[in-house]
Amino acid sequence: MNVTVSARKDPRRVLITPEGIALPIKLASRGSRFGALLIDLLIIAASIIAVTLALVFIARGVAPDLFNKVGKDDAQIPAAIEFLIIVYIVISFLFRYGYFLFFELGPRGATPGKRMTGIRIAARDGGRLSTEMVLARNLVRDIEITLPLAALFSLGSDESLSKWPMAAWLLVFALFPFFNRDRLRAGDLIAGTWVLEAPRKKLEAAMSTGQAAATGTSYTTGVSYKFGDDELAIYGEYELQTLERVLREDRNEAMLAVHEAICRKLGWSPGTGDERAFLEAYYTQLRARLEAGMRMGKRKADKFAHGGG
């Protein structure tokens, strides 16, 4: 497993794709997984209830006096009713075991509950999520959900303490995701899968397209900002990314503060009214310098680091 982060609570992991690319991923939180499970169980319950009602409705239509005869020995079950009962048994079975399989094997690779909470399952080794994995992780659901629930309900009705050890033992399965770092449930463990957050990020605009950025010349004032080598050498990649965030967020107070900080560091007296053009120009020139260093194999992590050209 490709775990680089040691902290137990940190959800970040690194996954190596078959192409050898390291991708930063984030484990789904236990809360969102529980939410997804609740949604799925509600959908299953609602579907079974709907099917039951529909079948009862049909049964009434087929044999109106059926329900008066229940329990009498000579009651003949009409063939149509027999068929409906079989349909009911098969559908309940399919909902119970087939629901998760159907959706997780489908092209979208997630149940409706998982889609709503924005999580997905994936192979832990970074390779293909196989049919066998999805089968394995869903066959274990019984001991994780159904049995612990049944055990809990039976505790309520039972005065003796004899069922407590069994219930405690079953709870171990239900609470399994809390006992390991990768938040695996029992099914994930034997299937070789884990549950990840599905990322969604928009492509932001390129930073160096603005006039100030491209030429160093402010559009509003016409001032041309050119920074010397030693003026750019004071900052590293960390400061560059902070500056990028400030520019992208485009909030006035933040830009004023950063503008002032940089000017102080450079020994310039900060003017006002042209902060954005100044920051864009500084950002672009700093990035050009740092990226040139990168191409030569020299990197400067932050303002305290040496090197970086």
Place this chain on the structure above:
Amino acid sequence: MALFPALRGGGEIEAAIEAVALRSDRFRQERERDWKRLELIVTRMEKGRIGRLSDQDLLELPVLYRTVASSLSVARETSLDAATLAYLESLVQRAWFLVYGPRTTLWGWLRRFFGGEWSRAVRSIWPEVLVAFALMVAGTFVGWMLCVQDPDWYFTFVSPDLAGERVPGASAEALRAGLFGKTNEDGLAIFAASLFSHNSSVSILCFALGFAFGVPTLMLLVQNTAMLGAMLWLYHGQGLDYEIAGWLAIHGTTELFAILLAGAAGLHIGRSMAFPGTQTVLGAAAAAGQRAAVVMAGVVLMLVCAGILEGFGRQLVDVTETRLMIGGGMLAFWLAYFFLFRRVPPGSEHA
């Protein structure tokens, strides 16, 4: 050149590229079109609108995925644009979910499954199959022997609801009546369906419990076969050995075989976790779980057969000879399929 649309870029893009100052932003603008195209395909697939994607889009998905993945590699070495890097990482991950997601169709999977994968999975857990078989024999024996010593044991294994008329001291006629003469009964199909549903749940449980190092699986196997032993003892006492054999065999060879496989699959997981060998515990558990899952998919199918045989076959076939023939035929079929049919299906996911 269709694979690299960016290279066909018109004058418009070149003009835009001229306008950016940074080399890394130029790099980005040259490839942005591929990124956007991959994002469009991925977004549509995530939303389930595959119908709106052309075949060409689907064919290009893996190609674009690799293109964008290599963009990410290059960008990591040349660009300090944090937002673009984050975008690429998320896009590659989204595409990775799809490119390396479950790709087989149900039909294709079934064909491989019946075409050799299932029997191979069963063969690959043969040590556990033998252990489970030994346990079931031992459980039957224990059930029988305990009842011989003290008939009260019978009710330990067979609950009174289930026993019905089949209690110690019942006459041979009463017992025989339970075995035959149900040809005209109603609701056979319901009986079959509920048997299937119940048995499948039990065997899935049997499998799932293997997770706790196989111990509960062992207990479940012994407990269930002890019941079998107790019932065999009861019928033996009234000289109905032959009749009970036929009554059990018609579906039992399939059903007990399925339960045996489910137990073996559970044990396989338990054993792999307890003794992972050179692998990590997690790695061993995952490999065993995937093998066992294939066995289990087959177990559910076998229980469908067993349910039909028990629900219809046993009630409609009222002659012990025929019952034994059907049961023996099924057993021969399963054995031949699992141990003689050694085809390795093409395109298997696991070597």
